[in-house]
Structure formats: C-alpha cells, structure tokens
Amino acid sequence: MALDAGLVGRSYPPSAVYEVGRVAIAQFAAALGSTDPVHLDPDAARAAGHPDVIAPPTFAIALTLSAAGVVVADPDVDLDYSRVVHGEQRFVHHRPIRAGDRLIATPTIEAVRSVAGNDLLTTRVDVATEDGEPVCAATSMLVARGAA
C-alpha cells in the first residue's frame, strides 16, 4: 500500500546525545580494514590538523540508522519493515566526525514514492553537535518490496 504523501516534510524530535568515543571510531575503522592513523592515533590526527581522531566517512550511520528507525516506527508510516531493504545512501559532510563530539540526530521525511508496487521512503538525518554546529547530513532511501 502506498505511503501517505502528506508525510513529506515531517520532522521528528532530536535524538539523545551520542558521544563519539575513540574506541568506537577505532572499531569502525577496523571493521573496514582501515589502518589510517588519523582514525587510531590522536597524535597522528593532530599532526593532520584535527583536534582528535576522526571517523571514516560512513561512520555516521552508527547513529543515523537508529534515528531513521524512529521514522519507520511512526504508526503513520505504513511500511512493512520485514520487507525493507536499503536502497540508497548519501552523506554530505560539513566536517569529519571526531572523538569527543556530542552529536544529536534529527530525522525528516524527505520523500515518499511508490514505484512498481514498491514503497520508497527517503529520510534525511541531520547530525549536529549539541551546541548546534552542523556536522553532516545522512540521507537514506528504504525500499519496502511489494508483496506481489
């Protein structure tokens, strides 16, 4: 069944603060097999001009995925989660995420579409520090495959 076009533009309350730790960044880098010292060694990161170790460019998903989950859990969003696959993902970075950041994620429904019996839901999650400095925007398109 089609998603309600009136959902476009709906925003959700900001998430709780996600405090970015050095260990979380190191584990994410290790999971991608990256040994770049800017992810692992605060001195190397400072030598490269960063205040602390920086996260790989897709690290934001660790907090934006659960923020997008808030949208899927909205009872007005009629999406069969058991049939959902990740269709597209986009990141726009204002600056790298770094250890010590205290981040807040705010989801907004950007688009709903119905294509060939599939429901497409596009959610943008804006990530900022708790002081309001924009850090990145993560846009996810989820596809609920039609039951046919």
Add this chain to the structure above:
Amino acid sequence: MTARVRAADVAVGTELPERVYTVTRADLVRYAGASGDFNPIHWSDRVATSVGLPGVIAHGMLTMGLAGRAVSDWAGDPAALAEYQVRFGRPVVVPDDDTGAEVTVRGRVAALLDEGRVRVDLTVTSGGEKVLSLARAVVRLG
C-alpha cells in the same frame, strides 16, 4: 588536513588504483558490532533464505564503507570525502567458508569542480556483477 593527491595532478579520466577487498563472515560480525546493525540477514543463513536471499549477505553499508576507503586511501585523507552516495543494486553474498567474497573497487575522476574538488565515479563489483550503482564521491583534493 589536506589530501596527498593534488587537484592539479588529476584530469577527467584519471583512474584510481583498483582495490580488491575480501569479505568473510567474520568481517560481517565485526561490522555488525561496530555499526550496531544486527539485522540477522547478515549473520543467519536461516533468516536470509527465509526472506528469499540466496544466503547471508554483506551489509550494504560495509560495501559502501570499503569503496569509501578506496577513495580515502587514494586521496590520502579520509576527511577529503565531502559528499558520498551510492545506490545498493545487488547484494554481496558471503559464503560460510574461509575464502569469503571479493569486492572490487574501481574509480575514475569524472568531473573537476570548483575549489580543488573533484567528482569520482566508482564501479564496485563482486563476482563480476555490479553491486553498487550511481556510486560517486565529491573529494576535496589538496
């Protein structure tokens, strides 16, 4: 905080070094823990086949992360990726063996933008099939 590759050194058509990554079940477990994505289609054959998949598949975000690493390693600076987007086309099926699946990342400079930025278009394949489409990054070069 600047990339090792300089904008002046690249042109439209400049190719990134091809990178081949191996993805095993152990890598999926590690990525699940690091990302917080514990969807069982990435670790349970029973669940994966029950939803019509051929078997356990890699997290699309792991494939995206590996392709992003290929770009970061080329540029010499993970902070250089200003924008990065992909469409998840086909899943990467990861067998329960010691060999795993291979993910091959190729890239080329597709456009020169302002302020030393370039657009890199990526071709990401596994088993000869394209697994990501419309995969592109805007990279700030030195």
